[in-house]
Amino acid sequence: MTSILSAPPDLEILRCAACGRLDPGPRELCPSCFSPNLEKVAVPGRGALVSWTLVRRPPSRFQADGPYAVAVVDLDCGVRLTGRLAEVPRDEADAPPLGARMRLSGGTAGMPLFAPEAERR
Numbered sequence: 001m002t003s004i005l006s007a008p009p010d011l012e013i014l015r016c017a018a019c020g021r022l023d024p025g026p027r028e029l030c031p032s033c034f035s036p037n038l039e040k041v042a043v044p045g046r047g048a049l050v051s052w053t054l055v056r057r058p059p060s061r062f063q064a065d066g067p068y069a070v071a072v073v074d075l076d077c078g079v080r081l082t083g084r085l086a087e088v089p090r091d092e093a094d095a096p097p098l099g100a101r102m103r104l105s106g107g108t109a110g111m112p113l114f115a116p117e118a119e120r121r
């Protein structure tokens with residue numbers, strides 16, 4: 001277990017080699033200039049929680065994962081992406097507040113997992 005004070009792991013996203021636009025991917029063409037030259041870049045796994053929702057009845061391919069919390073995070077690099085909360089909140093009061101600082105804490109089912117930067121106990 002790494003300390004919460006250490007830097008979070010980097011996250012791999014896409015950057016358009018033609019116009020520089022960042023995108024969470026996966027994608028074949030840049031949504032701004034339609035260039036196919038998208039390259040993988042690593043960005044710090046830090047950002048702010050925009051929204052989350054609890055999935056109690058997952059679609060069949062994620063059935064074994066449920067219940068889980070899908071979260072939308074605005075990364076500090078300016079990219080908004082969807083992942084999951086590392087810990088499924090018991091209820092609303094147990095969840096990190098919207099706008100909370102989040103850090104990448106791992107990944108599951110090809111999706112990034114986010115945990116609050118600081119523990120709130």
Ligand SMILES: [Zn+2]
Nearest residue numbers: 016019030033
């Ligand atoms: Zn582009």
